[in-house]
Amino acid sequence: MNATTASATGAPATSLQDIIAHAKEYGFVFPSSEIYDGLQAVYDYGQNGVELKNNLKTVWWKAMTQLHDEVVGIDAAIFMHPLTWKASGHVDSFNDPMIDNRDSKKRYRADQLLEGKAEAYANAGDEARAQALLNEMGRLLGENDLDGVRNLIIAEGIKCPISGTDNWTEVRQFNLMFSTQVGSVAEDASTIYLRPETAQGIFVNFLNVQKTGRMKVPFGIAQIGKAFRNEIVARQFTFRMREFEQMEMQYFVRPGTEMEWYNSWKQTRLAFHKAVGLPAEKLKYHDHEKLAHYANAAVDIEYQFPFGFREIEGIHSRTDFDLKAHQDLSKKKQQYFDNDIDPATGKPYGNYIPYVVETSVGADRLFLAVFCNAFTKETVGEGEQQKERTYLKLHPALAPVKAAVFPLVRKDGLPEKAEQIVKALRSEFRVIMEERDAIGKRYTRQDLIGTPFCIAVDYQTLEDDTVTIRHRNTMEQERVPISELKAKIGYAVSMERILEQL
Numbered sequence: 001m002n003a004t005t006a007s008a009t010g011a012p013a014t015s016l017q018d019i020i021a022h023a024k025e026y027g028f029v030f031p032s033s034e035i036y037d038g039l040q041a042v043y044d045y046g047q048n049g050v051e052l053k054n055n056l057k058t059v060w061w062k063a064m065t066q067l068h069d070e071v072v073g074i075d076a077a078i079f080m081h082p083l084t085w086k087a088s089g090h091v092d093s094f095n096d097p098m099i100d101n102r103d104s105k106k107r108y109r110a111d112q113l114l115e116g117k118a119e120a121y122a123n124a125g126d127e128a129r130a131q132a133l134l135n136e137m138g139r140l141l142g143e144n145d146l147d148g149v150r151n152l153i154i155a156e157g158i159k160c161p162i163s164g165t166d167n168w169t170e171v172r173q174f175n176l177m178f179s180t181q182v183g184s185v186a187e188d189a190s191t192i193y194l195r196p197e198t199a200q201g202i203f204v205n206f207l208n209v210q211k212t213g214r215m216k217v218p219f220g221i222a223q224i225g226k227a228f229r230n231e232i233v234a235r236q237f238t239f240r241m242r243e244f245e246q247m248e249m250q251y252f253v254r255p256g257t258e259m260e261w262y263n264s265w266k267q268t269r270l271a272f273h274k275a276v277g278l279p280a281e282k283l284k285y286h287d288h289e290k291l292a293h294y295a296n297a298a299v300d301i302e303y304q305f306p307f308g309f310r311e312i313e314g315i316h317s318r319t320d321f322d323l324k325a326h327q328d329l330s331k332k333k334q335q336y337f338d339n340d341i342d343p344a345t346g347k348p349y350g351n352y353i354p355y356v357v358e359t360s361v362g363a364d365r366l367f368l369a370v371f372c373n374a375f376t377k378e379t380v381g382e383g384e385q386q387k388e389r390t391y392l393k394l395h396p397a398l399a400p401v402k403a404a405v406f407p408l409v410r411k412d413g414l415p416e417k418a419e420q421i422v423k424a425l426r427s428e429f430r431v432i433m434e435e436r437d438a439i440g441k442r443y444t445r446q447d448l449i450g451t452p453f454c455i456a457v458d459y460q461t462l463e464d465d466t467v468t469i470r471h472r473n474t475m476e477q478e479r480v481p482i483s484e485l486k487a488k489i490g491y492a493v494s495m496e497r498i499l500e501q502l
């Protein structure tokens with residue numbers, strides 16, 4: 001799909017290449033180990049990227065735990081007992097079907113080739129054909145009929161975009177988990193996995209948290225942490241990485257009430273994405289056509305990236321699949337005693353394995369969505385003065401730097417005055433000093449990293465203790481007393497502003 005994000009002013013659409021270039025040039029995201037030509041689908045966050053990403057993680061954490069008395073957090077290890085992944089189904093079925101083109105030697109996900117064809121039918125107005133193709137693919141994959149999948153690719157006339165041929169290998173299932181060895185010598189070393197999702201660390205701690213926290217159903221456990229998947233086709237920048245971060249919450253509920261909670265979390269999570277600044281028209285729900293083995297309902301929240309609408313968060317009603325599987329394999333009861341009275345029987349609900357509603361968002365995908373959305377190119381000024389302006393329209397609470405203080409010149413006591421302002425503000429929010437270059441250049445530099453406020457210190461400041469604040473989005477300037485800066489900027493950049501919308 002082609003780039004689709006046009007800026008508010010009708011400037012040319014933003015491409016993913018613009019985003020990648022900007023992220024790299026201004027210290028947000030670098031390719032991993034770049035001096036060795038990088039490592040595919042692995043990225044490092046730079047000095048500004050880490051601040052933006054940390055802010056997103058903090059606001060998610062607060063939205064989940066601080067705003068919900070009944071949701072608590074944990075931080076489980078990446079390594080887990082290997083049986084965890086047997087119970088969860090990942091050892092046997094966390095696979096993607098892959099296919100290679102013999103001429104180009106390129107590897108593809110067989111399901112994505114077929115989905116691409118279905119999308120082409122749908123774009124050409126033939127919804128029925130698109131749906132029939134998706135159904136047939138679902139049937140074949142459900143039956144693990146990999147020859148059937150290959151035949152379907154050939155019957156649909158799907159060619160490798162590089163070689164232009166349909167000289168396809170057979171389709172093979174490829175497990176996405178990374179494995180490694182624990183133990184010092186080969187004989188007693190055993191295989192363990194890098195977790196492919198954070199959820200299982202929550203499930204195996206369900207009773208620890210429930211008992212020590214005296215939690216009553218419904219309650220949730222939230223976690224932020226790394227996950228690893230050996231993705232077959234890893235492209236689109238931080239959208240699909242091999243090492244990434246998830247922000248997951250498992251909500252444990254009484255069986256039979258899961259749909260009510262599923263619907264409620266669907267709304268809550270959409271509201272979160274709007275509150276961090278993603279516009280309603282660029283967000284949509286996408287119900288899953290094909291449910292995973294553990295789910296009885298599933299929906300994605302999609303954001304319109306420059307390469308089209310794609311998933312940023314999944315909300316899944318996971319039934320009692322995981323806790324039950326862990327109970328069966330570990331032989332440790334994963335039950336909860338519910339002493340609330342069931343009106344139907346007049347007796348307590350008693351022992352049961354709770355059902356689970358999960359919300360799972362990728363920190364890196366959310367970062368990319370927020371970054372793409374903030375990237376703004378505008379034409380400003382009139383006639384001769386007209387010029388193009390690029391800035392990041394980030395929510396002030398998410399911006400890496402909240403305010404930059406500029407002494408007009410590097411003499412006459414102005415830098416010292418600016419330094420005093422920085423010192424007075426920096427315990428409250430991230431504020432930096434910018435002394436180099438002409439003032440216009442300094443504004444531009446801050447615009448490019450999304451700093452919402454610039455504070456200019458000039459000769460008048462020495463006389464009356466006032467400064468000029470320049471607002472990033474409007475470029476408007478106002479004169480304010482230094483004594484008012486903390487209150488004025490402090491609230492504008494606080495996470496409270498996001499949280500109070502939820």
Ligand SMILES: Nc1ncnc2c1ncn2[C@@H]1O[C@H](COP(=O)(O)OP(=O)(O)OP(=O)(O)O)[C@@H](O)[C@H]1O
Nearest residue numbers: 239240241244246311312313314360361362364365
């Ligand atoms: N390879 C990845 N890189 C970055 N983020 C990811 C990756 N895989 C999953 N995520 C994030 O984790 C969230 C929950 O994971 P989930 O297993 O539901 O994803 P998924 O349905 O497998 O995603 P996809 O269909 O795009 O592979 C996703 O919504 C996404 O934001």
